[in-house]
Amino acid sequence: MTTPDAPSAPPASKGVNSRLVALAAGAGLSEFGDVLFFVAFIADLYVSTGSARTVGFVLVAFSAGNLVGAIAGGTLIDRLPARAWLVLGNLATAGLVVFAYATALPAVAALALVVGVTGRALLVGQQACIPLTEPGPLLRANAVIMSTRRLGQLAAPFLAGTLVALGHTRDAYLIDAATFVFSAVATFVALPPRRRLHRQEATATGIIAYARRTPAVRTSFLVQCVIGVILGTSNTVVVVYATEFLHSGPRGYGILSTFTAVGAILGGLTVGLLRRRASAKWATVGCLAVAGLALGLLPAVPWLAVASLLRACGGWAWNVLSIVLLAALHEGGPRHLHGRLIGVTRSGQDICLIIFTALAGTAATLVGITGVLLGAGVLGVASALALALARRPFDWQPG
Template sequence: MVSIGEWVAPARLGRDFRWLLASSWTSNVGDGIALAAAPLLIASMTDSPLLVASGAVMQFLPWLLFGLHAGAIADRVDRRLLIMGANAVRALVLVALCTFLLMGVASIWMVLAVAFVYGCAEVFVDTTSSTLLPMMVRKADLGIGNARLQAGFLVANQFGGPPLGAFLFAVGSFWPFAVQAICVALAVVLISRIAVTKPPTDGEERPRTAVHTDIREGIRWLWRNPPVRTLVIVILTFNITWAAPWGVLVLYATEHLGMGPVGYGALTTASAIGGLVATFAFGWLERRFTFATLMRICLSAEVAMHLAFALTTSGVVAFAIMMAFGAYAFVWGTISTTVRQRLVPHELQGRIASVNMVGVFGGLVIGQALGGVIAQLWGLTAPWWFAFVGAAITLVLVWRPITHIAAAKIDGGEDAAH
């Protein structure tokens, strides 16, 4: 019988992977706490919808401003040290925020400034962290490695962290951010234990180039690689269609479905529950189905989800749909990350990951803006119809190319990472 430790982090993935997993999970606990505590703090300081919304904008803006630069820098420096340094900045920013709160001098502008600086450091942490796994494990094990990292995000960031953050905020406004600072600092210690830190090279000394030159090199490689290029475009497109109704989900749930605030909270939690179920099933799915088949199923389920939300008026049905969304979204996220990591050379992992993330957040911004306008003009179900049509058209266009996207060749010569 397999032990829990072996199931969570199989020994074949190596010691470095376990340190990476521990660091990621610990950091996600802190970020999950802030997911609930940060909006509560901002709302306690202002009743301006614009300023409250500005707190959410601070999550996206750093990616659009510095995402590409973070990828280029991650490909030229010691990745472990970059993550440690960026996490140290995050911890110091949180300590400063706690100090302001304890002294009673914190203002909404201070909080927004802290959120922006924290978000900028997070861009470097998240981009660089995504490059470490391909350096640690065999290509054949990238799927299970990504699944375990995604599971930590679901459990800590989406499921366990927010309730803890709300509870700590009720005890005292500085407590959630103090605990978050401890989690981030502990993540620094854990990530310092890994040994694999530098991108592999071919042994030749490369001339120092400007960051913008490295960014252009990464974009040029992406554009000339049809499978990765198509994957990034698919992710951008589906994030636009997904974000359109998600931006008004609270109004859809409370007004159209009549679920109320508690029902809305349950609806958002349902996706985390579905994702947790998928964490247990991913290994079984990976062994029995090709990635191409699973990708088609996930994208088809996305189209069906939009249609179901557009048609239903039942909160119970919506809850079930959201659980299914959480399950297939977990599978899709794990597979798309794995496929990209298998296809991209080690020395370009940071740049291609950053382009992907800029596409993700760019899609969220575009989609939410479109969703707000569409809902204002045609009602709360209209964004779901927009998402259904847009996702369906995209699915038809990429149905055949998915075979080439998913067929990441596992080169025996590169299969042994380390």
């Protein structure tokens, strides 16, 4: 079936794009392992310490790693042969997850930092490589990659919560390491050898100067900042909400995370339909509003089933936002800056993740879970209103 965003149908002889399929398989495996590790890591930490502030501290380290990894990964994928860098990076990270195990809090934070760096660097590289596997309809290609990533999320949270509840957290880390190995194999199949994203002589353009002058990049950065606030709040507070409001413990947290992934998958399936009816601006406005409402309404919901539906709505909005922003970047941004543009715009999310992950745990002890969730939800809705009033926020002509 042809999506609304696709050009005229290619000749039937082309068949299935095997490179895109392989990259999507690698993306799904990576996401499964990453989410399994993350949910098990956070749930085990909260079960063992009972402290939202400790969870927030460790998540700050993880988010700081994400920030460094986004910039480093974007630079590396713009300058190195894509296949060699991503294959070696996946294998090195597999070794790290297998052999690194920590119990003391400083060591736990250090492990979170390093895993954050490597995981985000590989993700940015993978996202920047999508045009190497599918030079045609990039919205559809991004939707395929994002949808397989969200499928990878689907089983991971519940499995992670179950492993933690049974006392087998270490098994989650070993499964994560195995997914990095499988992802390395899939990436080797997907990407052509000795290919960079651009000609080497094209790297002179300054990324910061370009970002400052281009409305679409500025808008993407600011939207990523809002996403960072919402995700930072969710990462720290939802595990406490599941335990104290819903009284469902690690399994309940896993169920909420699973429904977030279900919503995200639906976002990948519906983004083409949405973009046919709305511009990038109005699609972004709608998703910001939905994300804010889905988070802000959680304190009014004491039932796991209804809370799961709200988390699904939030996952839908987050995934559609991610696809719309990435597709706009691939289609409008200079090819030799793709990796660094992804890294720079995602850095807005990571900066806010660091700040609000740190603040959320402390704020929860001061104003309660209700105040924190409601505040983040209001920010999402207010950001949607501000973007609705902006003129040509996704213009790619430098000003």
